[in-house]
Amino acid sequence: MAKTIDLSVDLGFIQLKNPIIPASGTFGYGEEFQAFFPLDILGAFVLKGIYKNPRKGNPPPRIHETAAGLLNSIGLAGPGAEELKKIIKRTASITNTPIIVNVCGESDEEYLEVAKIFDVMEEVSILELNISCPNVKAGGKCPAQDRDHTFRLVKQIKENTQKPLMVKLSPNTHDVPAVALAAQEAGADCISLVNTFLGVAVDLKKRAPVFKNVFAGLSGPAIKPLALKLVWEVAKTVSIPVIGMGGITSGKDVLEFVLVGASAVQTGTINMAEPCASVRIIKELEETMEALSITNLSEIKGRLKL
Amino acid sequence: MKDETCIVIENRHISKKYYMLKIKAPYLAENAKPGNFVMLKASSGLDPLLKRPFGVFNTNYPFTWVYYEVVGKGTAAIANLRADDPVQVLGPLGNRFPAFTGKNILLVAGGRGIAPIHYAICDYAPANNVFLIYGARSAGDLNLVEELKGLGLKKMFLYTDDGSAYQKGFVTTDIRRIIADHHIEVTVSCGPDAMFESLAHEIGGIGTENWVSLEALMGCGFGICYSCAVKTTADEYKKVCSDGPVFKMEEIAWQKQ
Ligand SMILES: Cc1cc2nc3c(=O)[nH]c(=O)nc-3n(C[C@H](O)[C@H](O)[C@H](O)COP(=O)(O)OP(=O)(O)OC[C@H]3O[C@@H](n4cnc5c(N)ncnc54)[C@H](O)[C@@H]3O)c2cc1C
Ligand SMILES: Cc1cc2nc3c(=O)[nH]c(=O)nc-3n(C[C@H](O)[C@H](O)[C@H](O)COP(=O)(O)O)c2cc1C
Ligand code: FES
Numbered sequence: 001m002a003k004t005i006d007l008s009v010d011l012g013f014i015q016l017k018n019p020i021i022p023a024s025g026t027f028g029y030g031e032e033f034q035a036f037f038p039l040d041i042l043g044a045f046v047l048k049g050i051y052k053n054p055r056k057g058n059p060p061p062r063i064h065e066t067a068a069g070l071l072n073s074i075g076l077a078g079p080g081a082e083e084l085k086k087i088i089k090r091t092a093s094i095t096n097t098p099i100i101v102n103v104c105g106e107s108d109e110e111y112l113e114v115a116k117i118f119d120v121m122e123e124v125s126i127l128e129l130n131i132s133c134p135n136v137k138a139g140g141k142c143p144a145q146d147r148d149h150t151f152r153l154v155k156q157i158k159e160n161t162q163k164p165l166m167v168k169l170s171p172n173t174h175d176v177p178a179v180a181l182a183a184q185e186a187g188a189d190c191i192s193l194v195n196t197f198l199g200v201a202v203d204l205k206k207r208a209p210v211f212k213n214v215f216a217g218l219s220g221p222a223i224k225p226l227a228l229k230l231v232w233e234v235a236k237t238v239s240i241p242v243i244g245m246g247g248i249t250s251g252k253d254v255l256e257f258v259l260v261g262a263s264a265v266q267t268g269t270i271n272m273a274e275p276c277a278s279v280r281i282i283k284e285l286e287e288t289m290e291a292l293s294i295t296n297l298s299e300i301k302g303r304l305k306l
Numbered sequence: 307m308k309d310e311t312c313i314v315i316e317n318r319h320i321s322k323k324y325y326m327l328k329i330k331a332p333y334l335a336e337n338a339k340p341g342n343f344v345m346l347k348a349s350s351g352l353d354p355l356l357k358r359p360f361g362v363f364n365t366n367y368p369f370t371w372v373y374y375e376v377v378g379k380g381t382a383a384i385a386n387l388r389a390d391d392p393v394q395v396l397g398p399l400g401n402r403f404p405a406f407t408g409k410n411i412l413l414v415a416g417g418r419g420i421a422p423i424h425y426a427i428c429d430y431a432p433a434n435n436v437f438l439i440y441g442a443r444s445a446g447d448l449n450l451v452e453e454l455k456g457l458g459l460k461k462m463f464l465y466t467d468d469g470s471a472y473q474k475g476f477v478t479t480d481i482r483r484i485i486a487d488h489h490i491e492v493t494v495s496c497g498p499d500a501m502f503e504s505l506a507h508e509i510g511g512i513g514t515e516n517w518v519s520l521e522a523l524m525g526c527g528f529g530i531c532y533s534c535a536v537k538t539t540a541d542e543y544k545k546v547c548s549d550g551p552v553f554k555m556e557e558i559a560w561q562k563q
Binding site for chain 1 (some may be wrong): 307309310343347350352354355356380394396448522523525526528529530531532534535536537542543
């Protein structure tokens, strides 16, 4: 008889029923997906990034599809923290799956203010600090591009909040493991990566960039090998759990991220292309583990043979 | 709204780059209202990655029809589908055209914009006086005229930009006269942005109730990604997929007016 497969994941500060966590910005506020499958099947899910005040977002075009990838320049449009509180109460009433809030800010003060607002909500399990937001006081650079800024910001948030803190790294800096280490030293409970890679799309007819902001964020299967490399490097560097993401679309992809050191994963763009993707990926994960005689993910976590 | 794999019944080439896709999609056929759209993808592969939005042309349980123009890789992949092939379908999506009875309604279609307008004609013709203005670039872009004739329209006005078929002109050329002659109370239009801009200029504020069905680049089709923003006159962005695709003409901030 085949051994039963255990998909559960222990992050130390929380137990998840499986490693599948839909990523910020690609899963709305969760409730929209209840029409496709029960949110209860997920390990956890991350809400779309939130600032203190409502934001309109960037002028269109906001997306451009590339070869097996997607460039986006949404501009973090959203309803603001007060409105999100109401949405979270609604979402929490339909599921017991842990809810993760993606905390954004144009300044360190705003990050802290937003983090504090959701820190006191019992419906929220984890805060994910999105340190890839352009910072007005740092000339538009984001905290994730500077290890010292990352350290300062994470320390300040940890000193003023109670909930577990996941720090989400940007790949758009030359030494990602150093930034990961700074986050760990400042007290982060876990790391998630990668956010989108900056890229450019060209409109040949107009001889101009497709996006008004010129740069946009690349996600989807196109970035998977780049993401695997960074997750591997970061997982080797830090001792806190690492949540891997970037181009995951199948159960096999999940196992690849676990092999390079991820404890769990986030799934992004695939949720937009295929709203029921989570159901399929969880099923494929179980089938692939069975086929490869893996009973628990901890057996292979970080065990890439070199 | 459902995300499912459906079966292609027929994928008929109409002219130039235009096709008519017939799929067996019972849930969609039962639930799609005039004005709704669907997101389609030819395969479960990763390139193209996202589904593409298309207006519902018609339904007849368990079938749904989509009329489309090949413009890039997503539509090219759909054009390669053959009978019995699987196709990824998400729908029905968006709001619907408002319901009317006993009204004089003018429908306006530009090019492939005839797709949702066709479904609106089927819906409106039995209980209203329905007129159609339909224009396209040239002869091969103005399709399905025979099908339109059997739908109970009071009158149809056809134009091509270059005069290669029917009258030379744009959908806006005679629109004010047509509205006056037939005591039009409501207009419902679908077409390219440039057409809407001219339309808003011609008929915005002349007293008719005007509805438009918009197109936008879409990432998800059901309101979660904020890709499909359109600027409103209140200087806000609305989501074409979930706030629309049907809007009051006055609500949209047209570029040129
Ligand atoms: C609600 C809705 C209903 C639609 N109904 C129909 C329909 O019934 N029949 C039909 O043929 N088409 C319809 N469309 C348009 C159709 O979705 C696009 O033509 C299709 O997505 C193009 O995909 P592609 O991969 O072939 O082209 P791509 O490779 O994605 O694009 C080709 C080129 O067209 C541009 N482009 C594509 N879509 C748009 C857009 N919406 N606005 C501006 N530029 C764009 C791209 O930037 C690119 O330059 C509808 C769109 C919407 C939003
Ligand atoms: C449309 C869109 C919106 C996104 N919004 C956010 C966001 O609000 N906050 C954030 O931290 N990441 C955001 N991301 C990044 C994703 O969460 C994820 O890190 C990235 O897309 C890589 O994963 P993927 O390749 O599986 O999509 C967004 C991505 C996309 C495509
Ligand atoms: S297409 Fe995603 S919100 Fe409209």
